[in-house]
Amino acid sequence: MPNPPWLRAAALTATAVLLSCVLAGCGDDSQDEDLTSQQLRWTDCPAPSQAEGGGDTPSPLPDGGEWQCATMKAPLDWDEPKGDTIKLALIRAKASGDESERIGSLIFNFGGPGGSGITTLPAFGQDYTELRTRYDLVSFDPRGVGRSAPVLCANDPQLDAFFQQDATPDDTAERAELLDNTKEFNVACEENSEKILPHVRTTDAARDLDLMRQVLGDGKLHYFGISYGTELGGVYAHLFPKKVGRAVFDAVVDPTQTSEQGSLGQAKGFQLALDNYAEHCVSQTEDCPVGDSAQDVKDRIAKLLKDLDAKPIPGVLPRRLTQTAATSGIAQALYSQGFWEYLTQGLEEAYDGDGRVLMLLSDSMNGRSGNGEYSNLIAANVSINCADDKPRYTPAYVERKLPEFRAASDLFGDFLAWSMVSCTDWPVAGAADHPDVSAPGSAPILVIGNTGDPATPYEGARKMVAALGEGVGVELTYKGQGHGAYDSGNKCVQDAVNGYLLDGKVPAAGTVCS
Structure with a gap:
């Protein structure tokens, strides 16, 4: 399961006075246009907001690649898609290779839930240099997070x-x-x-992901989920199995718990x-x-x-x-x-x-x-x-x-x-005992478990593979320490992930890296 309130990965302020400004993202005006046809306006990224953790504007990548930011409209309530909208913050670094070799966008979610993708992707961007040769690297602040209609509580x-x-x-x-x-x-x-509180479920974020896929111009969702990001990816695969492209789940949440x-x-x-x-x-x-x-x-x-x-x-x-x-x-x-x-x-x-x-x-x-x-x-x-x-x-x-x-x-x-x-006293009812990630008909999803992971124990990877369904999840084991495998720098893990995402080569089920 996602981390409890006092435990989360690596990376709340507000008063009622700020509420009207922040929830300006939750527009009271209804919209009639088809949100899938909206055009994103990519510009230089501003400095992170305090809700995102503050700090400086993202530095260019080592090869000089620049980060660009945009906002995407999404329904506040996916049950009323023509109703009020919110604005979701996105960030990208365009693919560095030949345009003819470009696959599409690779969307990252780094977990939490609650972590800002706008600040996290640039912090780890150089780790994905090889992936960037064929993908635009993209991340976002999920609804309720950072600059995307953030939930605000205590000061x-x-x-x-x-x-x-x-x-x-x-x-x-x-x-x-x-x-x-x-x-x-x-x-x-x-x-x-x-x-915003009734509309921050993982199913809502998964529908945002599919809208994002369409707005970015991709026929399939190419995805890299870490920690809670694996749960979000699993829920997406359940809701849109035929739209899954090449996907990797690292530091895997057990979806059965x-x-x-x-x-x-x-x-x-x-x-x-x-x-x-x-x-x-x-x-x-x-x-x-x-x-x-x-x-x-x-x-x-x-x-x-x-x-x-x-x-x-x-x-x-x-x-x-x-x-x-x-x-x-x-x-x-x-x-x-x-x-x-x-x-x-x-x-x-x-x-x-x-x-x-x-x-x-x-x-x-x-x-x-x-x-x-x-x-x-x-x-x-x-x-x-x-x-x-x-x-x-x-x-x-x-x-x-x-x-x-x-x-x-x-x-x-x-x-x-x-x-x-x-x-116990939360004002919104919880959706389910655990997420549904069954995804019959989905493309293969590479599922990586780390034997020394403290936050998402190793057993969760096998449970995710079984829950995704036969022929979908492909398990890879990393015998290491820490939360996650790819960013550990292990060459075996990175070669397997890069081989799948870049060339479509699915590793043999049961592959072990150490």
């Missing part, structure tokens, strides 16, 4: 307090505070974003990643600075979190590093083996009373920039998850499930179990 000071709260309550008072804070957050979302099962799977996945980190640290030629053995590393982390529960330490001032912030910071560092050195540094400094590095990792997880402003990552993540997921879990139910979650992970179990209450 920056409120979010600072929200992420400082105790998300693993130990008694009745702490439990009541967590539930009250969650309800306040959900009420703020309804007050500030009531118009309820949100509870997804959270439990993540508890196991993050525990596995922590085990791997600890083993790696103590296996280095020099002494591991955060433990004498793998078990000692984990025991010291557990003690740190227990101590922080009783007494937080200085973090990014004036904030203090709480148990919850430290847990989310550790989780963020486990998303990539490249972050492990920062986890070691953060732990070493936290043991000496300095929580800045772990808090910066936590801030990254929650979409907080260095100037103290938040993107709308968390607001969009909660909104999309709660609109998609039908189950609503009570505090009593969570408490009954705590032993099972703790058995999966001493460190992350409580954290992920209590995250299940995030949708």
Whole structure:
């Protein structure tokens, strides 16, 4: 399942005063034109909005290729396609090769849900240099995200307090505070974003994808989905199986799980990643600075979190590093083996009373920039998850499930179990227990599972292959660490993906890369 509100990949501000400006994207004027025939006006990209995370305009690609941006109209409500519209933000880098060799557009969704494709694609653009020889690289802010009619909830000071709260309550008072804070957050979302909340389901985004395909001039959707992007791609394949072109799913969400099962799977996945980190640290030629053995590393982390529960330490001032912030910071560092050195540094400094590095990792997880402003990552993540997921879990139910979650992970179990209450008071009903991704008649979809993935455990890839249906999903295994495979730089994985997307060569089912 998609990550719960406090856990998401790599990468919420608003008040009612801003609402009228932001929801200008949700035009009250109805439209009569055929949206499939609209012409996109590509121009130089502006600097990312605060909802997208802020920052500078995207830099040109290493070969000088420029990024261009446009907006596409889509129905606010796909059940009323002639009604109000919203504007979806798109970004592209045109294909670098000969026009006669161009295949079309390759559309990326990097997951979350809630991540801005407008900021993420340029950040990783050089990784797709070979794919760009035959494709325009395209990404977008899905509805509810970034510049695409963003969901807006709490303001920056409120979010600072929200992420400082105790998300693993130990008694009745702490439990009541967590539930009250969650309800306040959900009420703020309804007050500030009531118009868009019913229309941010993954099925809505999948229909946007098909409109995008047509507006970009492609007969088939060529697609690269990562993390939650694999769920979006699977839902698209279910709704439009005959329109699937060449598609790759990397870091695969298990489409058969309820949100509870997804959270439990993540508890196991993050525990596995922590085990791997600890083993790696103590296996280095020099002494591991955060433990004498793998078990000692984990025991010291557990003690740190227990101590922080009783007494937080200085973090990014004036904030203090709480148990919850430290847990989310550790989780963020486990998303990539490249972050492990920062986890070691953060732990070493936290043991000496300095929580800045772990808090910066936590801030990254929650979409907080260095100037103290938040993107709308968390607001969009909660909104999309709660609109998609039908189950609503009570505090009593969570408490009954705590032993099972703790058995999966001493460190992350409580954290992920209590995250299940995030949708309890949500104003929009959830759509289903889990997405339908069955896609009989679809072209082959390359499905990549990573054995060390903490956020989308490896087993999800096989479940996706089975759910897509016979002759559709083609499984490839990457024996590695971190969230995702292609961007790890593994040549075997990249050759398989590039061979399929560029030349249509489907790897043999069961291919293993290490």
